Amino acid sequence: MKIATVLRNDDYTREVEERLREKLSANQERTCRFVKDVSEHPDLVLSIGGDGTLLEAVHEYGFEPHYVGIHTGHLGFYADWRPEELDEFIHALNHITPLIAEYPTVQCRVTAAGVTTSKWALNELVIRNASLSTLVARVLINGEEFETFRGDGLIVSSPSGSTAYNKAVDGAIVHPSIEAIQLSEIASINNQTYRTIDSSLVLPKHHEVELIVKNPKIMLGLDREQAVWKDVQSITCRVGTDKVKFARYRKLPFWGRVRKAFITD
Numbered sequence: 001m002k003i004a005t006v007l008r009n010d011d012y013t014r015e016v017e018e019r020l021r022e023k024l025s026a027n028q029e030r031t032c033r034f035v036k037d038v039s040e041h042p043d044l045v046l047s048i049g050g051d052g053t054l055l056e057a058v059h060e061y062g063f064e065p066h067y068v069g070i071h072t073g074h075l076g077f078y079a080d081w082r083p084e085e086l087d088e089f090i091h092a093l094n095h096i097t098p099l100i101a102e103y104p105t106v107q108c109r110v111t112a113a114g115v116t117t118s119k120w121a122l123n124e125l126v127i128r129n130a131s132l133s134t135l136v137a138r139v140l141i142n143g144e145e146f147e148t149f150r151g152d153g154l155i156v157s158s159p160s161g162s163t164a165y166n167k168a169v170d171g172a173i174v175h176p177s178i179e180a181i182q183l184s185e186i187a188s189i190n191n192q193t194y195r196t197i198d199s200s201l202v203l204p205k206h207h208e209v210e211l212i213v214k215n216p217k218i219m220l221g222l223d224r225e226q227a228v229w230k231d232v233q234s235i236t237c238r239v240g241t242d243k244v245k246f247a248r249y250r251k252l253p254f255w256g257r258v259r260k261a262f263i264t265d
């Protein structure tokens with residue numbers, strides 16, 4: 001089995017990875033070979049750190065490998081194992097056929113200065129005005145005019161991203177088995193002149209939302225990546241055809257994670 005690792009940049013995480021490498025190299029029951037990058041096509045990518053580390057891993061390795069998260073901080077949404085469970089994890093690797101949980105992504109096409117670029121996110125796409133003034137964007141759903149948004153920004157999140165930025169703006173939490181995207185507002189202006197729906201919208205697979213941007217420069221965020229884009233005419237988002245595949249060697253139900261993360265551990 002070819003294994004790659006992606007680490008959070010701290011000493012404790014590096015120490016956990018070192019221990020894991022030693023244990024896997026000494027593993028008698030299954031041959032594990034560590035590889036360095038995507039060109040070597042790893043079967044399994046181990047993300048050691050937090051949910052942010054997993055986002056980095058999926059953008060580095062894409063949709064081909066299976067992912068497993070080991071969390072070296074608080075319990076994450078994308079990580080199943082704690083550092084003190086490395087032996088248990090290796091035992092599972094040797095003896096259990098994992099269930100593959102496929103998480104939907106947000107797929108988008110960004111048209112800027114006449115050029116269309118395809119992008120994707122596991123958590124979300126975020127747009128904001130590049131300066132502190134209001135973002136103005138026409139919102140079309142399945143090609144039909146829906147509203148004109150004025151405010152700080154818009155988030156289009158995946159189900160697994162619904163517990164991240166989307167939740168902080170009161171979006172709904174969506175189970176990752178539901179193939180949907182969610183459009184949420186960041187501080188919309190609602191008064192007698194301007195009006196938005198002021199609720200999050202959950203769109204099913206095959207529906208699409210188009211944002212026609214009026215500002216000359218916007219800040220576009222895709223998971224961890226953020227960049228200023230000029231002359232953006234439109235951004236179209238839908239449920240991605242590619243999914244991120246997580247290898248689940250044991251059960252850790254989603255709603256249990258939600259409870260542990262936001263109510264009580």
Ligand code: NAP
Nearest residue numbers: 050051052053076077123124160161163164165168223224
């Ligand atoms: P960061 O600002 O260093 O951390 C953002 C926090 O979001 C971390 O605690 C991270 O968990 C957590 N997180 C990431 N994905 C999550 C998910 N699917 N469900 C629940 N929590 C999640 O940024 P980062 O580590 O590079 O992560 C990028 C993400 O930050 C973005 O995708 C966006 O969702 C989120 N973000 C949130 C806000 C907000 O809530 N107001 C604002 C900007 C960005 P770990 O500590 O385990 O890594």
